[in-house]
Amino acid sequence: MKIHKDHQRFRQIVRGKIREDLRKFLTRGELLGREGKHVISIPVRGIDIPHFRYGDNSDSGVGSGNAQPGDGTDADGEGVGPGGTQEGHHILEVEVTLDELADILGEELELPRIEPKGRKRITSEKDRYSGIRQTGPESLRHFRRTFRRALRRHLMAGTYNPQNPRIIFERRDKLYRSWKTVKEPQSNAVIVYMMDVSGSMGDEQKELVRLEAFWIDAWLRRNYQGIESRYIVHDVRAGEVDRETFFRIREDGGTRISSAFKAAWELLQSHYESLEWNIYLFHFSDGDNSSDADSRECCTLLRDHLLPGINMFGYCQVASAYGSGHFINVLHEHVEDTENMITTRVNTKDDIYDSIKAFFSKGK
Amino acid sequence: MSSSLPTDLAKEAESLAEHCRREGLDFYPTVFELLDTEEVNQIAAYGGFPQRYPHWRFGMEYERLRKQHTYGLGKIYEIVINNDPCYAYLIRDSAFVDKKTVIAHVYAHCDFFKNNIWFSQTNRGMMDEMANHATRIRRYIERHGLETVEKFIDTCLSLENLIDPHSAFIHRNRPHRQRMAEPSAPDAGPPDRATRFPAKSYMDRYINPPGVIAEEVREAADQQERDKDKLPAKPVQDIMLFLLAHAPLEDWQADVLAVVREEAYYFAPQGMTKIMNEGWASYWHSTVMTNYGLRADELITYAEHHAGTLATSPGRLNPYKLGVELFRDIERRWNTGRHGADYERCEDMQARREWGKGKEPAGRVVGRGSPGREKIFEVRRIYNDVTFLDEFLTPEFADDQKLYHYRYDPSTGRMVVVDRDFDKIKxxxxxxxxxxxxxYIYVLDGNxxxxxxxxxxxxxIGVDLDIKYAIETLKGLQKIWRRPVHLRGLIDGEPILFTYDGQQSSQQKIDDSVDAPAHSVE
Incomplete structure (x- = not known):
């Protein structure tokens, strides 16, 4: 169809605008919380065509209904008020699939596609309700369709009385929703996020971690059909938590990073066989470990157990007012010559851009 | 004429056309085409036409329509083009009765296009004209590059509402034949003649005193002398035309601007008669379908979809509903004689309610067979939405339709019903x-x-401009004009001058230190 050219052009313009603003999106976190299951709505500036138009003090109009003065109309005034929001706002909300967004990220940061290991794809079965049939359980009855058939039957039989419009369903009127079984690929990749929640990690640091994690998620999801995420927090002890808790939790106390690595190692051993799974470990900390002995234990854990079986270990050190930030240096000293460990420092939001780039520019 | 319809539907279309004609509708030959949903979305995105010039905003509209359809938020039932012959599109997978309803609806639209005065100046060969526009713009894209042309189209589109929808009817600058005959300076034109009232020759001296006449002529000449160097001579509302005539445009740019302007004028009457047009079409599809078109087994589907089209939701006015109810109200009022001085003066509510009781025509009225029908045919010929509502919206009607006036409440951020005061609603x-x-925006000074x-x-007229939008639009305008551009607006009661000089935009309060333009529209 001819329109596809115009449509493609429109998408191209949208992508261009998002790319232009990507650094801003990466650093300001405007996109957090906007994501649906597959799409994300992105505010894009300057796409719509501006006109001379009326401003805000025209926000009134005429409606109809039973509402009493003082009631809300529950309308946004669209199409009725003289503001006539037909033009839309100059900032346009555009829906982009998360995949598309990841592609834009990939293009802008020049990230290579990841080569997955272990081609094994496990599929699972799922039911989708998409059809209609004559039999089924009452809980799946399609009321509107059933009602229409019953109404039609009453009318044709001449038993419909407009004064007393009572419709009685019979067995032959009833229609039910039916389902189809579809196959869906199951995840073969896992991301384990670890975060230091000791007293020295403040809200500002956590915000950085949230942002960084969002983009890591976006890029890895683009590269794997299905993906699982696990979350581990630690201070002197470590434990697995859900996503919500991971980003909200506040703890005090010291830091023993090895506890997190141990927890991760146990998690991998019990659930994720390294031959079948693409495994990503990310650790966020301010680098202020409690003792050098513990830091050395971390390095041993990494070298001997974790690094051999996984695709990548990313260590992201955020700057904190309290921390010594020494851990990153320890890592550099003791765990050299491994390809699958990447370390970055994120001091401000502006560093996220480079951090993401550093993590994924090797295509692992 | 219904070329691509299957035989059974073509037969129905023919019979519906026959019924519509007998009811007095007078329409162009109409060509129907069956399309599936994707194709309909495409054509709707193109504003109803199969051929438009390439531009991304059609793609944007297409995406919006497609999404709306997927989420079940809206469905397009019909598209009809004001053209001779009329073109109309039906959805292939809609029910047979839906197609019949839409066909009847389309005939009424078509009748409206053909007979309503506001459409009388539109190009009835727009189907071809749009295709020509597409070809021309494609050629410019080949020659000057997609981005260049696209950017320029964007700029033109941001000015597309700066037209004068009435200008097709009033030839403001038409040279007066008689004046042309008089000898005068060729460039300035003769001064306006003074007002002369008709009078018998012996009274002429008193009714048109020579002194006053001479004074008036001299003043007019002075005015003309003062305005001689003014560009434009009067405030101009058709800013697009002014730009065509005076902006430093390259040939292709001028042509693109002319294309956008022509299309804006073509669509303008449809914007001016939305309520009437949809009301008229709904009136006739329901009349024709319920009287002739429906088979018994189609009744429920018809009723469901008809009700859906006319449904109102809170805080929203449905033009279909408002239009059809107003037409029915007019028909009722004229059938019962509820109009004119006697009725207006009557203050006895009981008498008003009983007015003309029993005068309603008994049985089915065909065509213009009743005073009410006669009246609505007249209304469809000479009114537009503004005059339609101004003349026929009555307090009783507003009451019946439960209309209310709402306003944005800044404290809660919601739209809140204010009251049901008729004057305010109207x-x-x-x-x-x-x-x-x-x-309303005018050119006040071109120099x-x-x-x-x-x-x-x-x-x-009571509402301020949106400042952000105004500045953005000025930037586009400056690209066309190439010299600095200014806009005088009233913001919170203060006259403000917005300026964009090609580098940066600025705004300042207008006081005595700011030079005045050639004209004023205050």
């Missing part, structure tokens, strides 16, 4: 419709401060 509705709810700068002004 004022608000008329305001919504006047000039398509677009602000501001004698520096070739462009000066626009808003005629303020």
């Amino acid at each position: 004022q608000q509705m008329l305001f919504m419709l006047t000039n398509h709810a677009q602000p 501001y401060r004698n520096r070739g700068e462009l000066y626009l002004g808003q005629r303020h």
Whole structure:
């Protein structure tokens, strides 16, 4: 169809605008919380065509209904008020699939596609309700369709009385929703996020971690059909938590990073066989470990157990007012010559851009 | 004529056309085509036409329509093009009765296009014209590159509401034949003649005193002398035309601007008659379908979809519903004689309610067989939405339709019902419709401060301009004008001058230190 050219052009313009603003999106976190299951709505500036138009003090109009003065109309005034929001706002909300967004990220940061290991794809079965049939359980009855058939039957039989419009369903009127079984690929990749929640990690640091994690998620999801995420927090002890808790939790106390690595190692051993799974470990900390002995234990854990079986270990050190930030240096000293460990420092939001780039520019 | 329809549907279309004609509808031959949903979305995105010039905003509209359809938020039932012959599109997978309803609906639209005066100046060969526009713009894209042309189209589109929808009917600058005969300076034209009242020759001296006449002539000449160097000679609302005539455009740019302007004028009457047009079409599809078109087994589907089209939701006015109810109200009022001085003066509510009781025509009325029908045919010929509501919206009607006036409440951030005061409702509705709810903007000076700068002004009718949008639009306008551009607007009661000089935009309060433009529209 001819329109596809115009449509493609429109998408191209949208992508261009998002790319232009990507650094801003990466650093300001405007996109957090906007994501649906597959799409994300992105505010894009300057796409719509501006006109001379009326401003805000025209926000009134005429409606109809039973509402009493003082009631809300529950309308946004669209199409009725003289503001006539037909033009839309100059900032346009555009829906982009998360995949598309990841592609834009990939293009802008020049990230290579990841080569997955272990081609094994496990599929699972799922039911989708998409059809209609004559039999089924009452809980799946399609009321509107059933009602229409019953109404039609009453009318044709001449038993419909407009004064007393009572419709009685019979067995032959009833229609039910039916389902189809579809196959869906199951995840073969896992991301384990670890975060230091000791007293020295403040809200500002956590915000950085949230942002960084969002983009890591976006890029890895683009590269794997299905993906699982696990979350581990630690201070002197470590434990697995859900996503919500991971980003909200506040703890005090010291830091023993090895506890997190141990927890991760146990998690991998019990659930994720390294031959079948693409495994990503990310650790966020301010680098202020409690003792050098513990830091050395971390390095041993990494070298001997974790690094051999996984695709990548990313260590992201955020700057904190309290921390010594020494851990990153320890890592550099003791765990050299491994390809699958990447370390970055994120001091401000502006560093996220480079951090993401550093993590994924090797295509692992 | 119904070329691509299957035989059974073509037969129905023919019989519906016959019924419509007997009811007095007078329409162009109509060509129907069956399309599936994707194709309909495409054509709707193109504003109803199969051929448009390439532009991304059609793609944007397409995406919106497609999404709306997927989420079940809206469905397009019909598209009809004002053209001779009329083209109309039906959805292939809709029910047979839906197609019949749409066919009847389309015939009425078509009748409206053909007979309503506001459409009388539109191009009835627009189907071809749009295709020509597409070809021309494609050629410019080949020659000058997609981005260049696209950017320029964007700029033109941002000015597309700066037209004068009435100008097709009033030839403001048409040279007067008689005046042409008089000897005068060829460039300036003769001064306006003084007002002369008709009088018998012996009274002429008193009714048209020579002294006054001479004074008036001299004043007019003075005025003309003063205005001689003014560009434009009077405030101009058709800013697009002014730009065509005076902006430093390359040939292809001028042509693109002309294309956008022509299309804006073509669509303008549809914006001016939305309520009437949809009301008229709904009136006739329901009349024709319920009287002739329906088979018994189609009744429920028809009723469901008809009710869906006319449904109102809170805080929203449905033009279909408002239009059809007003037409029915007019028909009822004229059948029962509820109009004219006697009825208006009557203050006895009982008598008003009983007025003309029993005068309603008994049985089925065909065509213009009743005073009510006669009246609505007249209305469809000479009214537009503004005059339609102004004349026929009555307090009784507003009451019946449960209309209310709402306003944005800044404290709660919601739209809140204010009251059901008829005057306010009517004022608000008329305001919504006047000039398509677009602000009135005029060219006040094309050579501001004698520096070739462009000066626009808003005629303020109670609502301020949106400042952000105004600045963005000025930037586009400057690209066309190439010299600095100014816009005078009233913001919170203060006259403000917005300026964009090609580098940066600025705004300042207008006081005595700011030079005045050639004209004023205050």
